[in-house]
Amino acid sequence: xxxxxxxxxxHRSRVIAAAVAVVLAAGALAALTPSGPASATTYPxxxxxQKAKSSTQAQQDKVSEIKSLISSLQAExxxxxxxxxxxGEAYQAAQxxxxxxxxxQKSLQGQADDAEKTASASEAQAGQLAAQLGRASSNTxxxxxxxxxxxxxxxxxxxxxMSKLSExxxxxxxxxxxxxGTAQGLADKADVAKQALGALAAxxxxxMQEAQGAAEAAQDAVSAQxxxxxxxxxxxxxxxxxxxxxxxxxxxxVEEEKKRQARIAAAAARAAAAAAATSQGGTGGGSPNASGxxxxxxxxxxxxxxxxxxxxxxxxxxxxGVDLAPACYAPIYAAHDGTVxxxxxxxxxxxxxxxxxxxxxxxxxxxxxxxxILVANGQHVSAGQQIAKIGSxxxxxxxxxxxxxxxxxxATDPVPFMAARGISV
Numbered sequence: 001x002x003x004x005x006x007x008x009x010x011h012r013s014r015v016i017a018a019a020v021a022v023v024l025a026a027g028a029l030a031a032l033t034p035s036g037p038a039s040a041t042t043y044p045x046x047x048x049x050q051k052a053k054s055s056t057q058a059q060q061d062k063v064s065e066i067k068s069l070i071s072s073l074q075a076e077x078x079x080x081x082x083x084x085x086x087x088g089e090a091y092q093a094a095q096x097x098x099x100x101x102x103x104x105q106k107s108l109q110g111q112a113d114d115a116e117k118t119a120s121a122s123e124a125q126a127g128q129l130a131a132q133l134g135r136a137s138s139n140t141x142x143x144x145x146x147x148x149x150x151x152x153x154x155x156x157x158x159x160x161x162m163s164k165l166s167e168x169x170x171x172x173x174x175x176x177x178x179x180x181g182t183a184q185g186l187a188d189k190a191d192v193a194k195q196a197l198g199a200l201a202a203x204x205x206x207x208m209q210e211a212q213g214a215a216e217a218a219q220d221a222v223s224a225q226x227x228x229x230x231x232x233x234x235x236x237x238x239x240x241x242x243x244x245x246x247x248x249x250x251x252x253x254v255e256e257e258k259k260r261q262a263r264i265a266a267a268a269a270r271a272a273a274a275a276a277a278t279s280q281g282g283t284g285g286g287s288p289n290a291s292g293x294x295x296x297x298x299x300x301x302x303x304x305x306x307x308x309x310x311x312x313x314x315x316x317x318x319x320x321g322v323d324l325a326p327a328c329y330a331p332i333y334a335a336h337d338g339t340v341x342x343x344x345x346x347x348x349x350x351x352x353x354x355x356x357x358x359x360x361x362x363x364x365x366x367x368x369x370x371x372x373i374l375v376a377n378g379q380h381v382s383a384g385q386q387i388a389k390i391g392s393x394x395x396x397x398x399x400x401x402x403x404x405x406x407x408x409x410x411a412t413d414p415v416p417f418m419a420a421r422g423i424s425v
Contacts, residue, residue, distance in 0.1 A: 041069070041072075041224075043069065043228055043231075043232070044062065044065065044066065044232075044235060046235065046238075046247050048062070049062060049235045049238050049239055050238075052239065053238075053239065059239055062239055063236065063239050063240060066232050066235055066236045066239070067236065069228070069232055070229055070232050070233065070236075073221075073224060073225040073228060073229050073232075074225065074229070076221045076224070076225070077218075077221040077222050077224070077225040079221075080214070080217050080218040080220075080221035080222075081218045081221070081222065083214050083217070083218065084211070084214040084215045084217070084218035084344065084345045085345055085347070086214075087207070087210050087211040087213075087214035087215070087345070088211045088214070088215070088344065088345035088346045088347035088349070089347035089348070090207050090210070090211070090347070091204070091207040091208045091210070091211035091346060091347060092346055092347030092348045092349055093207075093347070094200070094203045094204040094206075094207040094208075095204045095207070095208070095320075095411075096317065096318065096320070096348075097200055097203075097204075098197070098200040098201055098203070098204045098409065098410055099318055099320045099410055099411040100317075100318045101193065101196060101197060101200050102197060102410035102411070103318060104193060105190060105193035105194050105196075105197060108186060108189050108190040108193055109190040109194075111186050111190075112183065112186035112187040112189070112190045115179070115182050115183035115186045115187075116183045116187070118179050118182075118183065119176070119179040119180040119182070119183040122172070122175050122176035122179040122180070123176045123179075123180065125172055125176070126169070126172045126173050126176040129168070129169045129172055130169070197410070201408065201409045201410070204409060205409060208341070208342050208354070211342070211344060211345065211346065211347075212341075212342050212343070212344055212377055214344070214345070215343070215344025215345050216344070216377070218344075218345070219344075230250075231250065234246055234247070234249075234250040268329055268389075271327075271329050282295055282298060282299070282300075282324075282424065282425070283295065283298045284296055284297040284298045284324075284326075284331065284332070284333050285331060285333035285384045285386065286384055287384060288336070288383035288384055289421075289422045289423065290422065291421040291422050291423075292336055292337060292383055292421075293335055293336050293383060293418065293421045293422065293423050294333055294334075294335055294336075294383050294384045294423065295333075295335070295418075295423055295424070295425060296324070296332060296333050296334070296335040296363070296365060296401060296403050296425075297324045297326055297330060297331070297332050297333065297390065297401040297403070298324070298326040298330060299324045299325045299326030299327075299330070299400070299401075300324070300325060301322050301323065301324055301325075301415075301425060302323045302324070302325045302400060303319055303322065303323040304319070304322055304413075304415065305319060305320065305321060305322060305411075305412075305413040305414060305415065306318070306319060306413075307319070310395065311397050312348075312395035312396065312397055313348075313395060318411075320404055320411035321364070321366075321402050321403050321404035321405070321411060321414055322402075322403055322414045322415060322425055323400045323401065323402055323403075324400060324401045324403060324425065325398070325399065325400040325401075326390060326399075326400075326401075327390070327399065328369065328390055328391065328392070328399035329369060329372070329389045329390060329391075329399075330389065330390040330399075331386045331388075331389065331390075332353075332365050332368065332386065332387055332388040332389060332390060332401055333383075333384050333385060333386055333387065334355060334363075334381045334382065334383055334384065334385045334387050335355075335357075335363045335383065335403070335405075335418075335423075336355070336357045336361075336363065336383045337357065337358075337380075337381070337382050337383050338355035338356050338357040338358065338362070338363065338380070338381060339355065339356045339378065339379070339380050339381075340353060340354070340355060340375050340376060340377050340378060340379045340380075340381065340387075341354050341355065341356045341362070341377065342354035342364075342377065343373050343375055343376055343377050344373075344377075346366060346394065347394065348394045348395035349364070349366035349367065349394050349395075349402065350366055350367040350368060350391065350392070350393025350394025350395070350396055351366075351367070351368035351369070351370065351372065351373055351388075351391065351393045351394070352364060352365060352366045352367075352368065352394075353365045353368065353373060353375060353387055353388055355381065355387075360407055360408045361405070361406070361407060362405075362406045362409065363403070363404065363405055363406070364402075364403070364404035364406065365387065365388055365401060365402070365403060365404075366394065366401070366402035366403075366404070367390075367391055367392055367393050367394055367396045367399075367400060367401065367402050368388040368389060368390070368391050368393060369388075369389050369390065369391025369392070369393065369399075370391065370393060372388050372389030372390075372391055373387075373388050374386060374387055374388055374389070375387045375388070403425065405417040405418065
């Protein structure tokens with residue numbers, strides 16, 4: 001993808017003979033006009049190149065045209081890939097901010113609920129004390145003092161006790177008031193935090209949509225480069241050398257590359273099947289249970305949900321899912337029926353797929369191997385269907401699946417979430 005438009009003759013010959021690995025990855029080399037961002041571009045045919053050799057000026061013009069096309073393809077692909085990376089990072093940052101804010105809001109709400117219980121208990125205690133003071137009023141003491149003057153020592157003791165009781169009452173009332181203020185303050189903070197979640201959720205959704213658009217644009221640009229660059233380089237060789245049989249050599253190389261890619265795909269499929277069959281710590285996929293859910297991958301859980309020091313960035317951050325670690329290239333399955341709402345570069349998530357599973361629930365699958373996304377945005381998938389392959393893209397230190405469960409877009413701990421649906425992760 002980074003081949004220079006001023007290749008040496010020797011390298012051009014190698015490109016023609018080998019047909020470069022990426023030429024037929026999309027299976028569209030025969031097309032003269034690719035789809036996507038370069039669809040308006042007209043690419044020269046072999047006949048155009050042959051005709052251009054009829055005059056020096058025409059040949060030079062065609063060489064300049066082809067070099068410009070190659071350069072444009074490379075620049076377009078590079079720019080769109082960089083844009084997709086940036087958009088993915090912005091999406092990841094917005095999602096992480098929303099997840100952390102949701103976790104903080106839940107913590108504040110829990111504190112507010114506990115403080116409410118404490119305040120209610122303090123107020124109940126103050127109320128009980130008020131009732132006791134009412135029953136032991138000074139009127140009763142005064143009456144007893146007039147009726148039984150000889151018992152004045154006892155009555156003075158009672159007056160002293162009531163004074164102590166009043167002092168205790170003042171302290172209990174003050175504590176009840178303080179507890180109520182604390183409860184109200186925490187409740188207010190929880191409310192403010194909850195109101196902020198709406199804007200954060202909207203931003204995360206928007207950034208994800210932007211990242212999806214950027215990922216599709218990048219894929220279109222890469223496909224255009226893949227579909228055309230090697231053919232253009234071969235045509236450039238035909239124009240600038242006296243080699244014979246350039247077109248035939250190119251087409252032969254295409255067929256050889258097609259067979260090689262088929263062998264690679266078959267080997268990868270065998271490796272993935274073996275990885276799935278030997279997964280330890282649990283297998284993934286299969287038929288959904290009565291709740292309609294499956295385990296999204298095999299392997300042991302290597303990291304859980306919660307705040308931690310990220311092994312990649314070395315910063316304290318929320319790990320918003322669980323990591324399952326079968327072998328590289330092992331299958332990743334849809335945990336539940338759903339619709340693909342994201343399939344592309346997710347920044348730190350690496351290559352990622354997100355499914356809308358309905359009812360406000362979504363699931364996310366990160367660190368997919370390059371070329372390992374097997375579904376497209378908008379596609380409906382079934383529980384247990386393979387949607388991707390295990391990889392180590394993005395902020396990852398080894399092959400694994402980063403699996404998230406989200407409620408209304410915010411990450412929640414997948415362990416109890418999946419356990420409630422009969423699945424152990």
